[in-house]
Amino acid sequence: xxxxxxxxxxxxxxxxxxxxxxxxxxxxxxxxxxxxxxxxxxxxxxxxxxxxxxxxxxxxxxxxxxxxxxxxxxxxxxxxxxxxxxxxxxxxxxxxxxxxxxxxxxxxxxxxxxxxxxxxxxxxxxxxxxxxxxxxxxxxxxxxxxxxxxxxxxxxxxxxxxxxxxxxxxxxxxxxxxxxxxxxxxxxxxxxxxxxxxxxxxxxxxxxxxxxxxxxxxxxxxxxxxxxxxxxxxxxxxxxxxxxxxxxxxxxxxxxxxxxxxxxxxxxxxxxxxxxxxxxxxxxxxxxxxxxxxxxxxxxxxxxxxxxxxxxxxxxxxxxxxxxxxxxxxxxxxxxxxxxxxxxxxxxxxxxxxxxxxxxxxxxxxxxxxxxxxxxxxxxxxxxxxxxxxxxxxxxxxxxxxxxxxxxxxxxxxxx
Amino acid sequence: xxxxxxxxxxxxxxxxxxxxxxxxxxxxxxxxxxxxxxxxxxxxxxxxxxxxxxxxxxxxxxxxxxxxxxxxxxxxxxxxxxxxxxxxxxxxxxxxxxxxxxxxxxxxxxxxxxxxxxxxxxxxxxxxxxxxxxxxx
Numbered sequence: 001x002x003x004x005x006x007x008x009x010x011x012x013x014x015x016x017x018x019x020x021x022x023x024x025x026x027x028x029x030x031x032x033x034x035x036x037x038x039x040x041x042x043x044x045x046x047x048x049x050x051x052x053x054x055x056x057x058x059x060x061x062x063x064x065x066x067x068x069x070x071x072x073x074x075x076x077x078x079x080x081x082x083x084x085x086x087x088x089x090x091x092x093x094x095x096x097x098x099x100x101x102x103x104x105x106x107x108x109x110x111x112x113x114x115x116x117x118x119x120x121x122x123x124x125x126x127x128x129x130x131x132x133x134x135x136x137x138x139x140x141x142x143x144x145x146x147x148x149x150x151x152x153x154x155x156x157x158x159x160x161x162x163x164x165x166x167x168x169x170x171x172x173x174x175x176x177x178x179x180x181x182x183x184x185x186x187x188x189x190x191x192x193x194x195x196x197x198x199x200x201x202x203x204x205x206x207x208x209x210x211x212x213x214x215x216x217x218x219x220x221x222x223x224x225x226x227x228x229x230x231x232x233x234x235x236x237x238x239x240x241x242x243x244x245x246x247x248x249x250x251x252x253x254x255x256x257x258x259x260x261x262x263x264x265x266x267x268x269x270x271x272x273x274x275x276x277x278x279x280x281x282x283x284x285x286x287x288x289x290x291x292x293x294x295x296x297x298x299x300x301x302x303x304x305x306x307x308x309x310x311x312x313x314x315x316x317x318x319x320x321x322x323x324x325x326x327x328x329x330x331x332x333x334x335x336x337x338x339x340x341x342x343x344x345x346x347x348x349x350x351x352x353x354x355x356x357x358x359x360x361x362x363x364x365x366x367x368x369x370x371x372x373x374x375x376x377x378x379x380x381x382x383x384x385x386x387x388x389x390x391x392x393x394x395x396x397x398x399x400x401x402x403x404x405x406x407x408x409x410x411x412x413x414x415x416x
Numbered sequence: 417x418x419x420x421x422x423x424x425x426x427x428x429x430x431x432x433x434x435x436x437x438x439x440x441x442x443x444x445x446x447x448x449x450x451x452x453x454x455x456x457x458x459x460x461x462x463x464x465x466x467x468x469x470x471x472x473x474x475x476x477x478x479x480x481x482x483x484x485x486x487x488x489x490x491x492x493x494x495x496x497x498x499x500x501x502x503x504x505x506x507x508x509x510x511x512x513x514x515x516x517x518x519x520x521x522x523x524x525x526x527x528x529x530x531x532x533x534x535x536x537x538x539x540x541x542x543x544x545x546x547x548x549x550x551x552x553x
Contacts, residue, residue: 105491110492122537129538156434156435156436174434175434175437188438304476310488311480313480314483315502319535
């Protein structure tokens with residue numbers, strides 16, 4: 001048996017000079033005893049996310065086309081402010097740059113908030129919880145291991161809803177929660193993973209996302225209108241670099257207006273009926289299977305639905321990125337600790353060779369070692385997300401090609 | 417080789433109740449493992465009070481609309497400066513849980529963990545079974 005050399009700790013004698021900063025119990029361990037600075041939870045986060053500013057900012061690992069989105073918005077708005085505003089201020093009104101400025105600031109701020117906010121990630125179940133769930137559903141008391149069943153049914157507002165078991169996060173997913181395979185996290189009220197903002201859209205950042213697309217549609221429509229007015233007012237002057245740049249603005253805005261307006265309209269419909277993109281695509285509540293299914297989360301009133309989705313209370317982040325890891329869990333070794341009889345009883349106690357009825361947590365709670373019992377994630381979900389991503393990427397590729405072709409042709413034409 | 421006494425820990429979980437939707441609510445079903453440790457009425461009272469706190473936090477009414485509209489008008493920047501109502505209620509909840517632990521649960525050898533630390537999935541009770549073990553080797 002290993003790890004058998006222990007000293008009985010004397011609580012009164014705790015502040016002895018030890019190299020480790022948190023007063024760790026005076027174990028005589030043979031392993032490395034170097035001083036460990038207390039680590040924050042974001043450093044051991046199991047999902048595929050990246051963190052900046054010491055865990056304050058969270059993004060998906062693949063930032064998708066966020067730089068492109070930001071670049072397009074900045075370039076188009078910059079061209080608008082530099083070339084169109086002076087002319088229109090002289091000939092029309094000085095409100096134009098003010099309105100444009102307000103819209104532009106709204107768009108950029110909400111875009112950054114959508115990208116950098118935790119969408120409602122659920123932390124993975126601790127080993128104790130996972131063991132408890134398996135114990136509850138293993139009715140027969142059979143000692144041979146079987147993988148837990150994949151669904152559990154609950155009744156929500158007289159509607160039967162199936163909750164699926166997530167093998168990665170080791171818990172039954174709450175209603176409306178879905179596991180994003182790109183980020184490898186379960187996200188509450190999962191809408192979709194948006195490559196344009198480089199993050200999932202879920203419960204916590206849906207309102208930012210909605211404000212972003214609505215204000216972006218206003219901005220693109222506004223710029224489109226202003227540029228058309230500018231070109232119409234100029235009438236005769238049709239040559240030169242300025243003209244080519246304005247044509248480029250026009251082209252960008254023309255294509256953006258249709259797609260962004262369409263997206264805003266679609267999400268307005270979703271908000272009014274309290275649906276998520278995920279549920280709409282899967283047809284969860286549309287009664288396709290012929291049963292009498294209705295959306296159990298809808299308040300049956302468009303106004304109340306809108307208010308509850310957009311103006312409801314802002315839930316806090318559940319992953320506690322900047323919290324500190326408890327010191328014995330950050331040690332990452334299966335060692336035994338002697339319990340100090342105090343209210344600091346939150347730390348897990350790992351015992352080597354304990355009784356079989358007790359839950360023994362020998363792994364770090366955030367570790368994600370793939371177990372042989374882990375079945376592959378739900379294929380349908382993978383397909384839906386892959387499809388969405390493929391559609392978005394194809395659209396952006398086609399859009400880029402058309403746009404560059406148009407602007408080059410405009411440039412060529414303007415020199416004829 | 418010295419004999420040592422260790423306290424071994426078990427945990428009991430109370431799961432979420434989804435019968436009213438995605439609102440945060442915990443089941444009031446009494447877990448049989450705690451039958452000998454605590455009176456049913458006390459546990460019921462704790463869970464019901466927690467549920468009422470969560471209802472208050474997630475209530476959709478005048479104040480939450482005002483907060484939402486004001487936040488929207490400022491492009492949600494006020495979320496960086498101001499503590500939301502939900503966060504205020506969460507602080508009330510954690511002080512309530514601490515008070516309950518001191519008064520009711522610690523004397524019975526139980527520890528109630530704040531659900532926010534478990535991703536709002538469970539209310540967990542940790543209890544200590546005094547046991548002595550001697551380790552040879």
